[in-house]
Amino acid sequence: MQRSADRVIAGPGLAERLAREAYRLARSGVRPEDPPNLRTTGAAADLAADLAAVMAPPERHRGYRLVSGLLDGFGDPGSTPEHWKDDQNADAAAIDMAIMLAASAMGDVFGWAEQQDGRLVHNILPIRGQETLQVGAGSVEPLARHTEDAFHPGRPHILMLVCMRNPESVGTSVASVRRTGLTDAEYAQLERPLVAITPDDSYGAPNTAHRWLDREARGVATVWWADDGPCLRYDPVYSRVLTDDPAFLDAYAALGTRLVECEAELPLTPGDIVLVDNDVAVHSRRSFRPSYDGTDRWLKRTIIRLDRPRPAGEAAEDGFGQRAVEPGRGR
Numbered sequence: 001m002q003r004s005a006d007r008v009i010a011g012p013g014l015a016e017r018l019a020r021e022a023y024r025l026a027r028s029g030v031r032p033e034d035p036p037n038l039r040t041t042g043a044a045a046d047l048a049a050d051l052a053a054v055m056a057p058p059e060r061h062r063g064y065r066l067v068s069g070l071l072d073g074f075g076d077p078g079s080t081p082e083h084w085k086d087d088q089n090a091d092a093a094a095i096d097m098a099i100m101l102a103a104s105a106m107g108d109v110f111g112w113a114e115q116q117d118g119r120l121v122h123n124i125l126p127i128r129g130q131e132t133l134q135v136g137a138g139s140v141e142p143l144a145r146h147t148e149d150a151f152h153p154g155r156p157h158i159l160m161l162v163c164m165r166n167p168e169s170v171g172t173s174v175a176s177v178r179r180t181g182l183t184d185a186e187y188a189q190l191e192r193p194l195v196a197i198t199p200d201d202s203y204g205a206p207n208t209a210h211r212w213l214d215r216e217a218r219g220v221a222t223v224w225w226a227d228d229g230p231c232l233r234y235d236p237v238y239s240r241v242l243t244d245d246p247a248f249l250d251a252y253a254a255l256g257t258r259l260v261e262c263e264a265e266l267p268l269t270p271g272d273i274v275l276v277d278n279d280v281a282v283h284s285r286r287s288f289r290p291s292y293d294g295t296d297r298w299l300k301r302t303i304i305r306l307d308r309p310r311p312a313g314e315a316a317e318d319g320f321g322q323r324a325v326e327p328g329r330g331r
């Protein structure tokens with residue numbers, strides 16, 4: 001394994017062992033939603049330990065890490081499906097299993113009951129009719145920078161994106177609050193609970209209103225502090241700012257500007273994995289033109305919980321009733 005500040009290259013031996021185990025499990029009918037616990041599965045415990053070394057959480061200043069080589073042992077996943085729920089070939093199913101095994105070596109993988117049918121490995125691909133939506137299935141408009149599942153107190157600590165296909169080299173862009181150089185006064189403004197963040201359009205719409213954004217919601221802090229520095233909760237497209245105080249509005253605008261300035265677009269070639277620290281970094285995607293002919297950009301996404309505290313006050317939030325799904329618990 002080679003490691004630099006922002007990239008880990010897994011060795012071919014580990015990639016081969018992971019592929020062997022993933023194909024074996026997928027062929028025997030195991031689904032990513034019901035993965036075995038490798039840590040307690042005899043010989044596979046070694047695999048779990050080696051995966052954990054490669055799948056270490058990203059360093060917290062930059063907020064991301066690229067992992068390559070780990071998925072080199074898989075065959076062609078076939079053409080890009082037209083919808084996240086479409087069937088995929090046996091190689092793609094084995095890749096889903098490998099993603100689950102790798103992610104589980106870092107922390108606890110989970111999903112959302114109302115998102116992609118409660119699956120634990122999501123398909124991120126352009127979907128006809130959703131081109132202009134601010135969701136992973138959008139395409140012709142840039143996807144604005146956001147914290148994943150910012151509206152929820154149980155949002156993931158780590159977002160794992162895996163590139164299946166990316167013909168136009170549209171990377172994922174990442175920006176860390178720790179590189180923004182905001183002033184103490186700006187941080188102090190952003191700690192005020194003045195932004196209501198609602199679920200995004202990838203969640204089933206609420207019964208009581210046409211859009212989540214129309215629902216009444218309490219304000220939350222945009223910036224909070226962990227032991228090692230500032231953290232962020234930010235999704236302006238799905239937010240309502242609850243004040244007209246210029247001191248807050250200026251700080252919120254400065255944050256947006258600085259995030260653009262310090263954003264890095266990460267190259268994504270097939271097999272690349274991007275790990276984003278969802279507490280310090282936001283992510284986004286520029287626009288692209290889908291062709292819907294099986295060759296479109298296709299990512300896989302998994303969300304991971306770590307044993308890392310968040311502000312105690314978040315425990316009182318209801319998360320808009322969105323329920324997490326855990327592996328092996330049925331759906």
Ligand SMILES: O=C(O)CCC(=O)C(=O)O
Nearest residue numbers: 124136171172284285301
């Ligand atoms: O398509 C991308 O690069 C990122 C999409 C996204 O925001 C997500 O999958 O959470």
Ligand SMILES: [Fe+2]
Nearest residue numbers: 146147148283
């Ligand atoms: Fe996202």
